[in-house]
Amino acid sequence: MQNWLIMLLRAISMFVVTIPLIRLLGRGNLRNITPFKFVNYTIIALMIALISLGVVPNILHSIIVLGAWFALLLSLDYLSLKSKAIHDVINGKETIIMKDGKVMEANLKEVHFTGEDLLRELRSKNIFNLADVEFAVMESTGEINVMVKSDKKPLTAHDIQKKVAPKSEPQTVILDGNILDESLANRGLNRAWLKVELAKAGVSLDNVFIGQVDSSGDLYLDLFDDSVQISQPKVKELLYANIQQCHADLLSYALETDNKTAKEMYSKNADKLKTLINKLEPYLLN
């Protein structure tokens, strides 16, 4: 057989072999990879390259070596899933770099990090002031994770003791002018509902780039033609305003009437609406 044909066959067969092998290695993010795995992956990649280039004359030997590396890597992977000790030996443990707001210089030296590196990593996490850091740790992948002091943490609804409505994830029901039936069905909606909503907004389906249904079932539309102004759902604000108006009405009726039982009835219902308003506020105004 001609030489070039052998090379071609080699390249193709190695390519085909590589695809399932890579799948076997699992699907971690390559950015968050431990040095141990990085070295392994590099060696395997080099081996595959060398084999397909024909640098190793005996194809059987090269396959055996490649298989051995793979088997070792996979078995170590498996063992590290089973045992924490093996996992720590192979992947290393996380190193605490800052504790109680103080830099642990010895640990920093251990992971070959300079003060400059630490500051750069903190800056990349939007922390420019070392004084804001309470605790920082370097993961076994080399990534730095920081806990800032509690008074520098972003404000949450819990901090200001404000009740917020629980929300489910929105469903994208229109993409590029096409209706996605599956996500519609996930929300228990159908095309007929969507048609009504589109008619309400006064747009045709072809003009919609993205349409999303939020947790409470309102449809948000983004159009291809950005010069068209569509009214985004304001139903909830309107609902809130209406309930408030009814509440005010009932209060004034209670003041106006001379009938005692009617007065009581009006103020009782006004109170009911008041509690209703308080309960609905996080849902309707957000």
Added chain:
Amino acid sequence: MTVGAKVKQTLATLKGVESTLRVYSLQSSNEDEKEVYRSALNTTKEVIKDLENRLKVLEYEEPQYKGN
């Protein structure tokens, strides 16, 4: 505007509120959210019932404005 007519207007607004709440109680996907809308719907229904009863009395007292 007579009291009866005003109460009727409030009643109409409340009925609108009721129907919107009903739509939300059906189309919300989150169970908690659904429950809040559902209980709000019940409260609104109670208020509507009370107002309707009051309206009957008012119409009896001012029959000349009935049906306005």
